Amino acid sequence: MKTARPPQPAPLDLAGIDDLLTPEEKEVRASVRTLCERRIQPHIAQWYEDGAIPDIRGLTRELGALGLLGMHLDGYGCPGMSATDYGLACLELEAVDSGIRSLVSVQGSLAMYAIHRWATEETRQRWLPGMASGDLIGCFGLTEPDCGSDPAAMRTRAVRDGGDWVIDGRKMWITNGSVADVAVVWAQTADGIRGFAVPTGTPGFSAPAISHKMSLRASVTSELILEGVRVPDVCAFPEARGLAGPLSCLNEARYGIVWGALGAARSSLASALSYAGTREQFGRPLAAFQMTQQKLADMNVEYVKGLLLALHLGRRKDAGTLHPAQISLAKLNNVREALTICRAARTILGANGISLEYPVIRHMNNLESVLTYEGTTEMHTLVVGQAMTGIPAFR
Numbered sequence: 001m002k003t004a005r006p007p008q009p010a011p012l013d014l015a016g017i018d019d020l021l022t023p024e025e026k027e028v029r030a031s032v033r034t035l036c037e038r039r040i041q042p043h044i045a046q047w048y049e050d051g052a053i054p055d056i057r058g059l060t061r062e063l064g065a066l067g068l069l070g071m072h073l074d075g076y077g078c079p080g081m082s083a084t085d086y087g088l089a090c091l092e093l094e095a096v097d098s099g100i101r102s103l104v105s106v107q108g109s110l111a112m113y114a115i116h117r118w119a120t121e122e123t124r125q126r127w128l129p130g131m132a133s134g135d136l137i138g139c140f141g142l143t144e145p146d147c148g149s150d151p152a153a154m155r156t157r158a159v160r161d162g163g164d165w166v167i168d169g170r171k172m173w174i175t176n177g178s179v180a181d182v183a184v185v186w187a188q189t190a191d192g193i194r195g196f197a198v199p200t201g202t203p204g205f206s207a208p209a210i211s212h213k214m215s216l217r218a219s220v221t222s223e224l225i226l227e228g229v230r231v232p233d234v235c236a237f238p239e240a241r242g243l244a245g246p247l248s249c250l251n252e253a254r255y256g257i258v259w260g261a262l263g264a265a266r267s268s269l270a271s272a273l274s275y276a277g278t279r280e281q282f283g284r285p286l287a288a289f290q291m292t293q294q295k296l297a298d299m300n301v302e303y304v305k306g307l308l309l310a311l312h313l314g315r316r317k318d319a320g321t322l323h324p325a326q327i328s329l330a331k332l333n334n335v336r337e338a339l340t341i342c343r344a345a346r347t348i349l350g351a352n353g354i355s356l357e358y359p360v361i362r363h364m365n366n367l368e369s370v371l372t373y374e375g376t377t378e379m380h381t382l383v384v385g386q387a388m389t390g391i392p393a394f395r
Helices: 023-040 044-050 055-063 083-096 100-116 121-133 243-278 289-318 324-353 361-370 377-389
Strands: 138-141 156-159 164-173 182-188 192-199 221-234
Touching: 023 055, 023 083, 023 221, 023 289, 044 100, 044 361, 055 100, 055 121, 083 100, 083 121, 083 138, 083 243, 083 289, 100 121, 100 138, 100 192, 100 361, 121 192, 138 164, 138 221, 182 221, 182 243, 192 221, 192 377, 221 324, 243 289, 243 324, 243 361, 289 324, 324 361, 324 377
Parallel strands: 138 182, 156 182
Antiparallel strands: 156 164, 164 221, 182 192
């Protein structure tokens, strides 16, 4: 008896991964994609070229209204959605631009998660509802001018003074810094590294913007300067000691990157496929040439593998079985392969590949930053190496 032939798979879902998603997950993805196509896509190339988002607070409120800020957290106005939902949202956000996904990731997975996980109840009540709605913006201060991959070497210090803390130091490459209402700042103390929720209007706090960037231009990046910043003890995170606090936050953000980088890859692949089908050379479309098809096939294979890995980790995270080394494995693979996909797409578009009329060069430049933030390729390689051998090789 003959069986019906399966339908032809979609060009950008050759493996049929959509079949692994629930109807609710597809609905989340569709909602985020619709917002991105309506609100961001028509303007993102200009925002990137200008190096600014004209109404960032208006955009943040729209993201909050859709439930994208702290979407995987519970309570305080957060929707408490699944890790897989959050991952799919990150993919759609980064398909328009890494800077937009960074805005959401830093707000939800770094600043909000840190407050949600480590802060006092008073601090949670003060900040989280407004951050979930997008009325308030947060940033996360860990990296310093002389301290990136080795956060234990940070120089920012917080000293007790009666019932207060006085914080001095500098943080560098801080997303959302100059537009933030609250900064999560990590500092050395007599008890080890501790975190603080610092209102950015506190005297002695400033956040000059970093300009002249060639990557993540549609993203606010700042330096944080703290000169005798005095905050009450309630702003300190009572249980966070050592690097466990900030690293727990970084793992949340890295998980989002595992998905997000694939959005940049999918956008570039789609652009290359469309271009190859319409651009003619020697009387034939580029897509008719074997070498072009090899590039497209290789790009799609790596995209599919990365998406399967992201989905697998999403299921593990939802089940409570995800290990930090698995996040490092996926961040290492997915960002590296996404960048390779973007570079291959650029070659298919030829000279047009460097024009902002197409998304490819923008995604390429952005991923150069994504490759090294939230842990460099080298650091994640060593995490994977340690997981395999049991031997740390960081020093």
